[in-house]
Amino acid sequence: MKPKVIIGVLIIAAGIVLSAVNFVQSNVEYGDFATAEKQQKKIQVKGEWVKDQDSFFDAERAQFHFVMKDDNGKICKVVLDGAKPNNFELATSVVAKGKMADGHFHATDVLTKCPSKYEGDAASVQKTL
């Protein structure tokens, strides 16, 4: 075989292996607080913000504390690195990415999900009449 072909095949093989390994490693799987307690891996938990429990921003550490209920109904305190996410009040559900630490869920990222947030709905058309 020509050296060029060998180089080409090696590069392609290395690329595929690299990609597959990285893909599996960095895929942040969905879980709930129960699975988060069992494993040390970063996961994402979908649930909703428990609004009637206290949430606040710890200015010294720049962390936002709130309480979240996952889809199985388990309630857990979440500490997010950063400020209160945009659209937090509006969100019908939130997704926290992170892992368990010291009895709370330490999130590096919280996504807010607002279905049809920017889409016109019947309630808002009434308001602008």
Next chain:
Amino acid sequence: MIGGIIIKVAFVAALAASLFYFRSRGLLRPKELNIARNAYHAATIGVMSAFALLLYFILTHQFQYTYVWNYSSSDLSLPLLISTAYAGQEGSFLLWALYTSIIGVFLMVYTSKKEYEPEVMSTYSLILSFLLLMLIFKNPFAHIWDTFPNDLVKSGVIPADVTNFVWLDQAKGIWAQFPVEGKGLNPLLQNYWMVIHPQILFMGFSSMAVPYSLAVAGLMRRDYSSWIRIATPWSVFGAMVLGTGIILGGYWAYETLGWGGFWGWDPVENSSLIPWLFCVASIHTTLTQRKSGAFVRTNFALSLLTFLMVLYSTFLTRSGVLGETSVHSFVDPGMIVYWMLLGFIAIFAAIGFGLLFVRMKEMPKVPVEHSILSREFALFLGAASLTFIAVFVTIGTSSPIITGILKGKASAVDISYYVKTNLPLGIALTFLSGLGQLLWWKTSQSTPFLKRLIAPAVFGAAITALVLALGSEEWQILLFVFCAGFSLLANLIVGAEIYRGNPKFAGGAIAHIGIAVMCLGFVTSERYDQKKTMALEKNKPAEAMGYQLKYTGYRPNADGKYGFVVEVEKDGRKRTVAPVMYFSEFTKSVMRHPDLINYIDRDFYVAPLSLEEAQVGAREIQQELVKEQPTQVSGVTVTFADFDMGNFEKGAMVEGKDFAIRAHLDVTDGKKSARLTLTMKGGGGQMPTFIGQDFVDTKGGRYAFNLIRIEPNREDKSQSKVQISVTPPNLPEAKPKDETLVIEASVKPYINLVWVGTVTLVVGFFLTILRRVEEARLKE
């Protein structure tokens, strides 16, 4: 009404243009050709009028149109009003169609000179007709009473106070009310970037249809080589425009949206990067085909993929398929758009790759003659790396779909995936972009070639040493820096040689210089940045990373939003930044915009996090406890044991006597435990008072516990609840504090390299276009 008709007419005209162009190919059929051209022009005029009409409706605030109501309002400034024409999905498809149709007019003139018009324009018109078909289903001219018939369509007598109505059927007494004000534009989009960025991006997307059309035309004609010369100027134009759009988007995210950096591997960003990478790869492989005739099939495939990836990216970001997994909240546009976009991809993939497959066997097989030390081979490896990056980014961005199919539950990859997979390829690319320039076509003599490597390698090592002086880094990053430095000097040397010969030929070298400089800027600003979260108490100076910071209060800006003024002092020079935070009614949340000071060798970047009001006491946490259920509260476990109702049960309260209810809590920090008793006292018709108790943990931290509310449950005692407040010790002590601005301050060294590199890259692209247009003209 009229708008919808215009779009339908334009669709029919574009489809007719495609058919007549198809019929006019091969033989000289001036009649068909004439009809086709007129039909295409009619379609273009139609799209332009539709866009003009939409603009007119927006500028005159005709909120009886759903689109106008949904995205604009009467209080927006003129530039922002114009930008609402493409702020929504329907409008952005219209903008895409607009640019596609206009570019087609130039393409028509250009290809007619090259006698390539019928096949190219037949394919291109088909693309335009598909965009218009989307617009028929996502019509920007829908009336609001058709969108909300239940709320707006009424019958009978019109109340006297309703003036904003329209008769739908006066004979039957059916009428509809329409809004007098629009919902307005998302505040995230309300800045000057919105005016230019989508325009450039869509111009780039639109021009990607040209290489596709030319590739299909080449396949139809069995012309496997000369289509490249015609296509290259367009590919380079597309790469230049889309590249500019991507970087502008990055700068928007950095400067206004406050993402902290200019690139976040977000699906929306990725979706414009993927076609760009395929386009750039095709520019490199077509270059090889011109020289040696190799890569015939590859060039077809890459040119086809460039456009197909525009469609796939549109599918990813517009169909709602990524809905759950991104920072962006994608609007679910409904199943029609989902299936239409999938059909769009399937049809154009089938046309392109179907033709390629049919013609594959008869394509000339060019024996590959170049050695490893040849520019061809370097170009091949470079294009392969670009393709790999494009594929990896595509896989990463599609991961919610992939995991959805494999595991049944969609999940996105972490950003680290992109860095890990693309860094080795980035190293290879930067190295090759220098190496390739130093190599000759076909083969290079190894000794003179190795001599030419010395200076760039030494320069790369010197740059690496300079970067190392900023701080240590992992070896892959340092290798990347070395290769970028290597490529920078190699291209400078080669560029200078070419420039002396013919300045127009230096485009490639200049573009590579731009890329190398950008790569250096990526590393210094993203890997050597320093970040610090600061709580700035008003008028109290604080120090961060060698800068003196002082928050001096907030002031209203011209637009009525508040800027939070921070004085930044460094080396005796005082400047101010005023990041903005405000509450948006539109998104019902706090919006934050950063501010920065651009020094020549770094940016000082201030992202606002929150404003803490002046406070006098410690912060307390409220918590509800259910009987006998241990609950975590700020580091301790609290279990509500039971109530002691005292004389309350005997009706003490009803009789107005004094009473006391006690709640027993078991508190533990793991090592130390205690039973606390919280008391609620009342009587004599007075509001009850609460008496708390403290818990001192192993480390001596004092937790103040108190009662807020009791909820005894007589039927089921295990459901009795109590609401308590806890003031933990690790939160700020009870000392008065002035208003405090919390920010994240960061220093981004040499970020200007990114912008300088970008401008250089665009200049390089531009020179290349000039050269390739001239070359294509010479071949006529």
